[in-house]
Amino acid sequence: MxxxxxxxxxxxxxxxxxxxxxxxxxxxxxxxxxxxxxxxxxxxxxxxxxxxxxxxxxxxxxxxxxxxxxxxxxxxxxxxxxxxxxxxxxxxxxxxxxxxxxxxxxxxxxxxxxxxxxxxxxxxxxxxGEREGLESVGEAGGLCWAELYTPDIARAAAFYHAVLGWETSAVTFPGGVYTTVSSRGTAEEGAFGGMVPLADDPVEAEENRPHWLPYIGAEDPDAVAARAAELGGRVRMPPTSIPGVGRLARLEDPHGARFAVLRGDPRET
Incomplete structure (x- = not known):
């Protein structure tokens, strides 16, 4: 995490x-x-x-x-x-x-x-240097996950291992298998993101290019998605519950910058 x-x-x-x-x-x-x-x-x-x-x-x-x-x-x-x-x-x-x-x-x-x-x-x-990084992550209103959409998981995994030392793990969940990534030596407990085949996700495939997507923690993804639409943003994927993961939505701000929100809850159905 x-x-x-x-x-x-x-x-x-x-x-x-x-x-x-x-x-x-x-x-x-x-x-x-x-x-x-x-x-x-x-x-x-x-x-x-x-x-x-x-x-x-x-x-x-x-x-x-x-x-x-x-x-x-x-x-x-x-x-x-x-x-x-x-x-x-x-x-x-x-x-x-x-x-x-x-x-x-x-x-x-x-x-x-x-x-x-x-x-x-x-x-x-x-x-x-003097700044380590963000001052709040892993909680509501802060970065909580990062996801790479790529046409080739194996190739991407090899690239980031060579550049940043990442380790990958295959995690099975009700919808299939998900590839998680973590820093060297932190094992699955240190997982901070994942990799998804671009062609397998119709929402992200519409962008038609490999990209990273940040997830922001949200206590109520449904309310955030509705508010984003009211403010001139776009709901790219409506709030959806994924067993063993939580409830998430993928959004776009009024200028086209894409991000997602997530309430993580293993009990979510």
Whole structure:
């Protein structure tokens, strides 16, 4: 599970790149109670989304930002902890991935890079300096899971093992078999995400490209989904219960950034 006791390879940051940071902040404030704190011009327009005074995500203008350097459609990016961002970027190149934004220092906070796997799924790495990562994860209103949709599970597993040291496990549940991922040496107890065959999921296949999807914890996914629609977002997959997993919904904000919400409950039917 995700905790703020971050280890190498585990998710430690997420941010949304958007053409309208203030508008996005308003949407997520109404949805999750997040507040927005801009770093101002000196921070390149980057801002922090906070819940109860703790950072749960970042927010970057679409034209680029210190942490991402990204340009393109509105999107959420998942970052994984790396003890050496430059070494991670080199490992990505050796594994035949790509480095859209090479490692860059963010003041004394840390060092970041935006990368992509062999099949084009974008992700980031964060080498901590003064900032370890997010201040709240694994609870309502914070990042609780990350999922990769890919055309080739075996190939993706080999790539991320080479780059980040991940280990994978096959978990059987009533709907089939699910591939979980965890940091090296943490076994299944350290699972923080999973991999899903892109072609097997009609909701994610509509995007027609490999991608990462962050899950935000929610006490009431049904209410969050209804509120997202009221606020101009889109419900890509309505609230659904999965035995042994919980209740989840997949959403899209008004600018097109995709994410999901989850109330984990093994008793859910």
């Amino acid at each position: 995700l905790t703020t006791r971050f280890v190498d390879g585990a998710p430690c940051w997420i941010d949304v790149t958007t053409p309208d940071p203030e508008g996005a902040a308003s949407f997520y404030r109404a949805l999750f109670g997040w507040t927005y704190r801009s770093t101002g011009p000196e921070g390149g327009g980057y801002g922090f989304l906070e819940r109860a005074g703790r950072i749960v995500a970042g927010c970057a203008p679409l034209t680029g930002a210190p942490l991402t350097g990204a340009q393109g459609p509105a999107a959420w990016t998942v970052y994984f902890r790396a003890s050496d961002a430059d070494a991670a970027a080199d490992a990505v190149r050796k594994a035949r991935g790509s480095v859209p934004a090479p490692p860059v220092s963010v003041g004394e906070q840390g060092r970041s890079a935006l990368l992509a796997d062999q099949m084009g799924a974008a992700f980031g790495v964060w080498q901590p």
